[in-house]
Amino acid sequence: MTKRTKFYDIHVEAGAKMVPFAGYDMPVVYTSIGEEHLGVRNAVGLFDVSHMGQFIVRGKEAYDLVQKVSSNDASKLSPGKAQYSCLPNDKGGVVDDLIVYRLFDDQCSDGEQAYMLVVNASNIEKDWKWISKANTFDTELIDISDKTSLLALQGPKALKIMKTLTQVNVDDIPFYNFKKGTVAGIENVLISATGYTGEGGVELYFDESRSDQMWEALSKAGESEGLVLAGLGARDTLRLEKAYCLYGHELDDVTSPIAAGLGWIVKTKKVDDFYSKSIFASEREEGTPRKLVGIIMDDRRIPRQGYELCDMSENVIGTITSGTMSPSLDVPIGLGYIDTAHKSVGSSILLKIRKKYYPAKIVKLPFV
Numbered sequence: 001m002t003k004r005t006k007f008y009d010i011h012v013e014a015g016a017k018m019v020p021f022a023g024y025d026m027p028v029v030y031t032s033i034g035e036e037h038l039g040v041r042n043a044v045g046l047f048d049v050s051h052m053g054q055f056i057v058r059g060k061e062a063y064d065l066v067q068k069v070s071s072n073d074a075s076k077l078s079p080g081k082a083q084y085s086c087l088p089n090d091k092g093g094v095v096d097d098l099i100v101y102r103l104f105d106d107q108c109s110d111g112e113q114a115y116m117l118v119v120n121a122s123n124i125e126k127d128w129k130w131i132s133k134a135n136t137f138d139t140e141l142i143d144i145s146d147k148t149s150l151l152a153l154q155g156p157k158a159l160k161i162m163k164t165l166t167q168v169n170v171d172d173i174p175f176y177n178f179k180k181g182t183v184a185g186i187e188n189v190l191i192s193a194t195g196y197t198g199e200g201g202v203e204l205y206f207d208e209s210r211s212d213q214m215w216e217a218l219s220k221a222g223e224s225e226g227l228v229l230a231g232l233g234a235r236d237t238l239r240l241e242k243a244y245c246l247y248g249h250e251l252d253d254v255t256s257p258i259a260a261g262l263g264w265i266v267k268t269k270k271v272d273d274f275y276s277k278s279i280f281a282s283e284r285e286e287g288t289p290r291k292l293v294g295i296i297m298d299d300r301r302i303p304r305q306g307y308e309l310c311d312m313s314e315n316v317i318g319t320i321t322s323g324t325m326s327p328s329l330d331v332p333i334g335l336g337y338i339d340t341a342h343k344s345v346g347s348s349i350l351l352k353i354r355k356k357y358y359p360a361k362i363v364k365l366p367f368v
Contacts, residue, residue, distance in 0.1 A: 005050035006211035022121035024051040027231040037327040039228030044155035053124035058114040059139030067272035077102035092279040158201035184217030198242035243365040259288040298359040303334030
C-alpha cells in the first residue's frame, strides 16, 4: 500500500495527476510539464518533496559515522552548512546520493554533534540498513522521515516570496547553507538554500503537523508572483536540463560516482577512511572505462532510458540513462554512459531505437 504525504488532498483538489512513486502517491503533473517547468525557470514553483527521507545522526562520534559512510569531507562542514555527497558501497558503486547537513550545536548535549542526512525516498530503508550497519560509534541514528514535511520553493522569485513570510534574512543564506527560524508563524523551520532545479530558492523542512498552514501561506504569498504548482514531471525535466544525476538512472549500486562526473564529491585525500576509498582513488588515477555525457538529438525523437548509443559505424558504445524533450531548448536531450574513447564533446553519434538509427551529438553539460 502506497503512503501519502500530508499534502495529498491538496494535490487532488488542485487537479494533480497522482502516480505511485517510491512508495508514495505523488503528483506528477498539475497542468502540463512544460508549463510547470517554464514557470519555475521564469518565476517560481512549489514542489511537495515530503517523500524524501531524513535521518538525524547525533552523538559524541557522529562526525566519525558520517565520514565513514559518505564520500565527501564532513570536516569542511560547520554548523549551518550543507554538502552534496554519496553513500558508496564497498564495491565502487553507490548506495544513494544525499545531502549532509551539519546542524547547530544548541541541539546537542555537551561534547556531541548532530547531522541530518537527506536521502532519496526510494532508498530510505536500504540507506537506513547500510548506515546502521556501519554505526559502530558512540552515536545515535534517528529516522525522522515520517515526522517531517519538505517543500521546495524554486525559481527567480522564490526569495521575494520568502521575505514576506519570515524575518530571517534569506538573502544572506549562501548556496548550500541553511538557517533556522520562523516562517509563516511556524517555528523551527530549517530554511535551506538548496534544490534540484538549478534555480535559486529554498527547501523548507518543518513538522508535518503544520503542513496545511505552510502550504496555504506559500501559495497565497506566491499568487502575485505567478507561482505554479509543480510535480515530479517538471522536477525531472528541470534537473535533466542541468545534468543533475538521479538515482536509478545515472547512479546505482554498480556505477562509480567518478564515471558520473561526480569526482568533486569524492574526497579520496581526506584523512578519514570511507567505503570504496581505494577503488575511487585508483579510478581517479587511471580513469574509468565509461563516462557520463550529454547528447542532443538532430530530430524530434526523444532518447529514453535503456536506448543504445552507437558510433557512426553502428557499433554499440553506450546507453541512455535519462532523456526528455527540453522545455527550455525545445529539442530532445539525454544523459548516458559512453565508452571513454568516444566521449569527446562535439562528436557525432547515433541513437538506436529498435532497428533504426538517428543522428545525435555529444554536447557540453549542463544543457542550460
